Amino acid sequence: MIIDCHGHYTTAPAELEAWRKQQIAAIGDTARAPARSALRISDDQIRESLENAQLRMQRERGTDLTIFSPRASFMAHHIGDATTSREWSQLCNDLVARVCGLYPDNFVGVCQLPQSPGVPPETCIPELERCVNELGFIGCNLNPDPSGGHWREPPLTDRWWYPLYEKMVELDVPAMVHVSTSCNPCFHATGAHYINADTTAFMQFLTGDLFRDFPALKFIIPHGGGAVPYHWGRYRGLAQDMKRPPLAEHLLRNVFFDTCVYHAPGIELLTRVIPVDNILFASEMVGAVRGIDPQTGHHYDDTRRYVDQMQALSADDRHKIFEGNARRVFGRLGSRTARSVNAGAKRG
Amino acid sequence: MIIDCHGHYTTAPAELEAWRKQQIAAIGDTARAPARSALRISDDQIRESLENAQLRMQRERGTDLTIFSPRASFMAHHIGDATTSREWSQLCNDLVARVCGLYPDNFVGVCQLPQSPGVPPETCIPELERCVNELGFIGCNLNPDPSGGHWREPPLTDRWWYPLYEKMVELDVPAMVHVSTSCNPCFHATGAHYINADTTAFMQFLTGDLFRDFPALKFIIPHGGGAVPYHWGRYRGLAQDMKRPPLAEHLLRNVFFDTCVYHAPGIELLTRVIPVDNILFASEMVGAVRGIDPQTGHHYDDTRRYVDQMQALSADDRHKIFEGNARRVFGRLGSRTARSVNAGAKRG
Numbered sequence: 082m083i084i085d086c087h088g089h090y091t092t093a094p095a096e097l098e099a100w101r102k103q104q105i106a107a108i109g110d111t112a113r114a115p116a117r118s119a120l121r122i123s124d125d126q127i128r129e130s131l132e133n134a135q136l137r138m139q140r141e142r143g144t145d146l147t148i149f150s151p152r153a154s155f156m157a158h159h160i161g162d163a164t165t166s167r168e169w170s171q172l173c174n175d176l177v178a179r180v181c182g183l184y185p186d187n188f189v190g191v192c193q194l195p196q197s198p199g200v201p202p203e204t205c206i207p208e209l210e211r212c213v214n215e216l217g218f219i220g221c222n223l224n225p226d227p228s229g230g231h232w233r234e235p236p237l238t239d240r241w242w243y244p245l246y247e248k249m250v251e252l253d254v255p256a257m258v259h260v261s262t263s264c265n266p267c268f269h270a271t272g273a274h275y276i277n278a279d280t281t282a283f284m285q286f287l288t289g290d291l292f293r294d295f296p297a298l299k300f301i302i303p304h305g306g307g308a309v310p311y312h313w314g315r316y317r318g319l320a321q322d323m324k325r326p327p328l329a330e331h332l333l334r335n336v337f338f339d340t341c342v343y344h345a346p347g348i349e350l351l352t353r354v355i356p357v358d359n360i361l362f363a364s365e366m367v368g369a370v371r372g373i374d375p376q377t378g379h380h381y382d383d384t385r386r387y388v389d390q391m392q393a394l395s396a397d398d399r400h401k402i403f404e405g406n407a408r409r410v411f412g413r414l415g416s417r418t419a420r421s422v423n424a425g426a427k428r429g
Numbered sequence: 430m431i432i433d434c435h436g437h438y439t440t441a442p443a444e445l446e447a448w449r450k451q452q453i454a455a456i457g458d459t460a461r462a463p464a465r466s467a468l469r470i471s472d473d474q475i476r477e478s479l480e481n482a483q484l485r486m487q488r489e490r491g492t493d494l495t496i497f498s499p500r501a502s503f504m505a506h507h508i509g510d511a512t513t514s515r516e517w518s519q520l521c522n523d524l525v526a527r528v529c530g531l532y533p534d535n536f537v538g539v540c541q542l543p544q545s546p547g548v549p550p551e552t553c554i555p556e557l558e559r560c561v562n563e564l565g566f567i568g569c570n571l572n573p574d575p576s577g578g579h580w581r582e583p584p585l586t587d588r589w590w591y592p593l594y595e596k597m598v599e600l601d602v603p604a605m606v607h608v609s610t611s612c613n614p615c616f617h618a619t620g621a622h623y624i625n626a627d628t629t630a631f632m633q634f635l636t637g638d639l640f641r642d643f644p645a646l647k648f649i650i651p652h653g654g655g656a657v658p659y660h661w662g663r664y665r666g667l668a669q670d671m672k673r674p675p676l677a678e679h680l681l682r683n684v685f686f687d688t689c690v691y692h693a694p695g696i697e698l699l700t701r702v703i704p705v706d707n708i709l710f711a712s713e714m715v716g717a718v719r720g721i722d723p724q725t726g727h728h729y730d731d732t733r734r735y736v737d738q739m740q741a742l743s744a745d746d747r748h749k750i751f752e753g754n755a756r757r758v759f760g761r762l763g764s765r766t767a768r769s770v771n772a773g774a775k776r777g
Contacts, residue, residue, distance in 0.1 A: 225615070231579070232615040267573070267580040272632035272667050276656045277625035284620035304663075308624045308656030314692025315652075318718035318729035319620050344662025350698045370666035381666035 083385065084407040085139075087257065087303055087339050087363035088147035088188075090177055092134045094126045097176065101155065104169060108161045117172050127179055134367050139187060142385050144364070146419050148411065150191035150222050151177055154270055156261035158227035163197040163204055170195035170208055178216040178426065185423035189414060190218035191257065194245075196227040198234070203244035213252045217426025219413040221249070223256035223300075225282050230265030230274055237282055238289025246295050253412040255299035255337075258282040271369035279307025283336065287320055287328070292335040299335055299410050301361060305342035305351050313354040329356065337410055339363035340384045340402070343370055348387035357398045361406045362388060431733065432755040433487075435605065435651055435687050435711030436495035436536075438525055440482045442474045445524065449503070452517060456509045465520050475527055482715050487535060490733050492712070494767050496759065498539035498570050499525055502618055504609035506575035511545040511552055518543035518556055526564040526774065533771035537762060538566035539605065542593075544575040546582070551592035561600045565774030567761040569597070571604035571648075573630050578613030578622055585630055586637025594643050601760035603647035603685075606630040619717035627655025631684065635668055635676070640683045647683055647758050649709060653690035653699050661702040677704065685758055687711035688732045688750070691718055696735035705746045709754045710736060 100120045107113035135147060151173035158166055174192045181188045192212035194205040205221075212218040223245075226232050235241040237258070249256060263274040279302045292298060302309070309316060317328055325331050337359050342348050352360060363384065370381045379386055388394070388402060408414055414422060448468045455461035483495060499521035506514055522540045529536045540560035542553040553569075560566040571593075574580050583589040585606070597604060611622035627650045640646060650657070657664060665676055673679050685707050690696050700708060711732065718729045727734055736742070736750060756762055762770060 232613055234615070236615055265580055267582070267584055267633070268629060269632040269636055269667075272635065272664065273625075273629045276628050276660060276663075277621075280624050280628075280656065281616060281621045284617045285615070287620065288617055305659065308628065308659060311653065311656060311659035311695050311698060312624060312690060314690070314695060314722065314729050315624075315718055316620065318691055318720050318722065321720045322718060342660060342662065343666055344702070346698050346702050347659050347662060350659060350694050354692070354694050370663055370670060372666050372669045374662065374666065381662050 082146065083144040083362060083403045085144050085147045085364050086301065086361045086407045086411070087341060087365050088135060088149045089152045089365070089368060090149060090180060091152045091367050092130045093152065093176060094122050094130050096120060096122050097173075100172065101169065104165065105160060108165060114168070117168060120172060122176070124179070124183060127183060131180065131184065136184065136187060138366050142383055144385060146186070147188050148191055148220065148407070149177055149180060149188040151193040153222065153259050154262045156193050156222070156224060157229065158196045158224055158261060159198055159229035159264055163195065163200045166197045167195040167208065174208070174212050174216065174218070178218075181217065181423045181426070185420040187419070189419045189422050190216055191220040191222060192216075192218045194221050194223060196224050198228045201244070202242050205245055206248045209245070209248060209252065209254070213254055213413070215427045217423050218254075219411045219422065220254045221256050222259040224260050225258055225278055226260050229261060230263035230268045236285040236289065238285050238291045243294070246298050250295060250297045255301060255410050257301040257303055259303055275304055275369070276307045279304050280309060283307065283309045283316070286332055286336055287316060287325060288323070292332065296334070299337065301337045301339055301410065303339045303341055303363065303365070305340060305347060306338035306355070310338065310351045310354050333359050337361055337406065340388060341365045341382070342387070343381040343384070344374070345387045345390055348384065349391060352388075352391050352394060357394070357401050358406060360402050361410060362403045430494065431492040431710060431751045433492050433495045433712050434649065434709040434755045434759070435689055435713050436483060436497045437500045437713070437716060438497060438528060439500045439715050440478045441500065441524060442470050442478050444468060444470050448520065449517065452513065453508060456513060462516070465516060468520060470524070472527070472531060475531055479528065479532065484532065484535060486714050490731055492733060494534070495536050496539055496568065496755070497525055497528060497536040499541040501570065501607050502610040504541050504570070504572060505577065506544045506572055506609060507546055507577035507612055511543065511548045514545045515543040515556065522556070522560050522564065522566070526566075529565065529771045529774070533768045535767070537767045537770050538564055539568040539570060540564075540566045542569050542571060544572050546576045549592070550590050553593055554596045557593070557596060557600065557602070561602055561761070563775045565771050566602075567759045567770065568602045569604050570607040572608050573606055573626055574608050577609060578611035578616045584633040584637065586633050586639045591642070594646050598643060598645045603649060603758050605649040605651055607651055623717070624652055624655045627652050628657060631655065631657045631664070634680055634684055635664060635673060636671070640680065644682070647685065649685045649687055649758065651687045651689055651711065651713070653688060653695060654686035654703070658686065658699045658702050681707050685709055685754065688736060689713045689730070690735070691729040691732070692722070693735045693738055696732065697739060700736075700739050700742060705742070705749050706754060708750050709758060710751045
């Protein structure tokens with residue numbers, strides 16, 4: 082089977098955005114804040130939002146299961162305060178849980194964390210526990226820059242983050258390092274901020290000793306690892322100059338890359354320089370790039386085609402990229418079916 | 430011949446750093462600021478700083494001419510104010526001019542600009558004119574983030590930068606988009622900030638219409654273009670979704686990439702996806718990565734070897750990458766010898 086480890090609910094019904102706008106309008110006047118129960122979206126609306134989008138594409142592209150989380154660019158942790166972020170995160174996570182309940186074979190959940198700039202990450206633990214223990218989610222998205230492009234939080238290797246990491250290890254959930262929208266006019270969100278964050282996180286890990294303290298902690302760096310595989314020689318050389326251990330030993334037991342790279346030459350580079358055990362199939366559909374590549378006649382984000390084209394990959398390599406590595410990194414999925422994971426959820 | 434379009438004077442005698450420390454110590458007490466004339470470095474010291482470093486490597490690697498600028502990480506435009514930056518830039522540029530005077534066949538100059546956070550870029554015009562008209566320099570390094578990792582300046586497509594661009598076009602000099610050190614703890618300088626800036630600048634250009642206003646303006650994006658070639662499908666797709674023209678038409682008459690990518694698979698990707706007319710040979714030696722790659726037995730930054738290995742490049746392609754494109758992008762070099770360019774300098 083083919084597991085897509087990186088999909089966001091980018092096609093949620095418009096009522097979700099309307100609720101968010103109400104919430105934002107009420108910042109500073111909490112009495113006017115909408116209750117979560119004020120969001121009314123029917124099961125049919127959810128079905129409609131997926132049937133002609135993610136589900137159709139799964140069928141067309143021959144992928145089976147998407148590890149699914151709330152829309153990344155909408156997390157916008159910089160808006161309001163920790164309460165704003167908590168309410169919004171719960172709402173978005175609950176909606177993803179409903180998706181998983183309606184299509185238990187097609188989706189399994191990963192949660193948005195209620196981060197807020199300058200607020201200690203341990204405040205996210207209750208929502209992480211709720212999502213994992215009650216909603217059946219198998220991972221989280223961790224934003225290394227909740228300011229949205231100003232980068233004011235300590236690096237991911239700082240003890241600031243450790244309480245959250247302890248809980249991740251205890252729950253056996255990995256994090257995808259994923260920023261949200263940019264409110265810095267220098268950075269286009271999906272064209273610069275996302276990719277920069279991926280590169281930045283990797284270099285933070287390289288510089289630090291995080292995985293000596295947390296040998297079981299796992300991160301997925303999305304968008305093919307930002308610039309990292311393209312500059313793999315640079316990173317190997319920097320680690321060497323800095324007297325760090327070789328990258329395989331220093332980072333690659335804990336850090337994984339997805340395949341959200343939207344052309345065959347990029348996937349070829351990725352699969353050539355990064356060990357196959359560290360690559361997880363992903364497309365991020367429906368996501369940042371929605372068009373059809375005139376050079377191929379297929380969607381840019383139809384990344385399965387690129388992986389299929391890689392002659393150098395053995396059948397075993399392909400199995401790892403498409404399924405095996407995801408089952409290993411997402412320990413709560415493991416060898417189970419998505420349906421059994423979703424059935425275990427106590428979502429009511 | 431082989432022109433390396435990206436080298437910094439990273440090996441300058443220690444007196445330079447000592448002067449800078451004095452200057453920094455005197456910030457807020459200008460009476461104590463050192464005069465530029467207080468820097469005493471002999472010609473022999475300059476020769477010694479280069480003979481066993483850049484010059485030896487030119488000989489060993491079989492490259493001929495380095496387009497040479499002050500050390501990028503030392504520009505540190507965030508330190509002090511515009512006066513601090515002007516004094517420091519003049520000093521650094523003068524030192525590069527002395528290098529070019531001593532080795533007129535081996536080096537031709539590119540200047541550091543006296544940028545300062547929040548200060549209009551037109552304040553850099555006098556130093557740019559001095560370097561081009563008096564020192565014989567053929568380009569400049571433009572820092573899109575003089576804050577050093579906080580990204581508070583407008584995007585490079587903003588009219589904020591236009592007076593400088595007008596002067597660049599008038600003088601027929603390109604800019605390499607090059608940040609300096611990072612004072613944001615999130616960003617490792619050479620491992621994250623440099624690469625992020627390259628990616629960011631490209632996306633700024635993609636989003637804007639700068640080259641409609643300045644059809645003759647030219648930028649080199651160093652470090653192989655950051656993440657851009659690896660994600661070329663993403664950028665083509667984003668441009669398409671945003672209804673921008675195809676990238677070849679929209680950007681590639683004005684934007685060029687260097688070959689500072691420190692492994693063969695990266696250079697292969699670069700030369701495969703980016704048109705050969707847009708690639709300029711460079712190594713950045715002696716620079717960010719100084720070690721020897723145990724996988725090859727050669728220096729990571731010996732990028733000539735990677736280009737030499739690319740079977741798909743024709744002799745004409747190689748000529749463009751090694752020499753022709755640099756002569757076209759650096760219009761003041763053009764078909765001239767470096768010696769004649771340097772001899773034309775009025776440096777006295």
